[in-house]
Amino acid sequence: MTRLAIGDLAKATGTKVETVRYYERIGLLPEPGRTAGNYRSYDDGDLGRLSFIRRARDLGFSLDQVRELLGLADQRDRSCEAVDVIARQHLAEVERKIADLNALRDELADILGRCRHGTVAECRIIETLAPAASA
Amino acid sequence: MTRLAIGDLAKATGTKVETVRYYERIGLLPEPGRTAGNYRSYDDGDLGRLSFIRRARDLGFSLDQVRELLGLADQRDRSCEAVDVIARQHLAEVERKIADLNALRDELADILGRCRHGTVAECRIIETLAPAASA
DNA sequence: TATGCACCCTGTAGTCACTACAGGGTCAAG
DNA sequence: CTTGACCCTGTAGTGACTACAGGGTGCATA
Numbered sequence A, B: 001m002t003r004l005a006i007g008d009l010a011k012a013t014g015t016k017v018e019t020v021r022y023y024e025r026i027g028l029l030p031e032p033g034r035t036a037g038n039y040r041s042y043d044d045g046d047l048g049r050l051s052f053i054r055r056a057r058d059l060g061f062s063l064d065q066v067r068e069l070l071g072l073a074d075q076r077d078r079s080c081e082a083v084d085v086i087a088r089q090h091l092a093e094v095e096r097k098i099a100d101l102n103a104l105r106d107e108l109a110d111i112l113g114r115c116r117h118g119t120v121a122e123c124r125i126i127e128t129l130a131p132a133a134s135a
Numbered sequence C: 001t002a003t004g005c006a007c008c009c010t011g012t013a014g015t016c017a018c019t020a021c022a023g024g025g026t027c028a029a030g
Numbered sequence D: 001c002t003t004g005a006c007c008c009t010g011t012a013g014t015g016a017c018t019a020c021a022g023g024g025t026g027c028a029t030a
Helices: A006-012 A018-027 A044-058 A063-074 A083-115 A125-128 B006-013 B017-025 B044-058 B063-073 B081-113 B123-127
Strands: none
Touching: A006 A018, A018 A044, A044 A063, A044 B017, A044 B123, A063 A083, A063 B123, A083 A125, A083 B081, A083 B123, A125 B044, A125 B063, A125 B081, B006 B017, B006 B044, B017 B044, B044 B063, B063 B081, B081 B123
16 A cells, blocks of 8 residues: 655655645545654555546646536546536637637738838837827 | 816726726826815816827737836837736737647547547547546 | 716736645655 | 755745635615
């Protein structure tokens, strides 16, 4: 039975120590056992759970979504439909963000393309930002 | 000479009243004059400045970048190179975010495509999240 | 005149997901 | 026996707002 200190757990999952304690504080990780010297002591189950959390975070799921996914992952006999729904919602959200950013990029590129590199007074970028021409 | 109450200014620029006060607090908007009843009183200059801020924010510039752009906009005789640099940096940042999100979308779509809609125990999504199979 | 209502004021705390201290304790190596 | 790496708790900061609580102002209507 492997016992891990918080630093080992953090390193094994690419997490900062403070973040591990933060996840514990918000109830995402269970309170681990303690050593005689009051150090947190983790096992393989904790390692798996934290890996799950980090992987889901890397995929852009919010901590609330991660919490739901963790809850679902434990009910092994249930249908995985709820899991699918969360992932699908997240995908839709990502696609919306991409569309927004694409529009933004086009607008920025357009503005930049019109800059003639003169003085601020005749700068198209500033002009675009201040539509009504004021101070 | 038009005099605007904070609510009018907010409405005219599509801003919330609290946000206007927040911009004042962080020094992005100057402290306006006050009426006898201690209400903030704005003029056209304030309207122009807030419009500028909102437009820049809509284009995704950070408040620090907005602060710089506002400072530059006032130096009408300077070269607009610094303006161009800020905008170019922002464009690069937006393009980086788009690339990241595209990669994320592909990964999510891939995971979702592998879901066979059975039980959680055999769910590909959960499996993908927990690479080492633990609880 | 009273009263209702929309608007305004200040100050503080909450959001999200961490991150960064300050000020201390523990433990193994040299 | 001391040095250094690690650990502990608790609090405050990040960005860009947003949301109260608890009060004051100003105008129209009954």
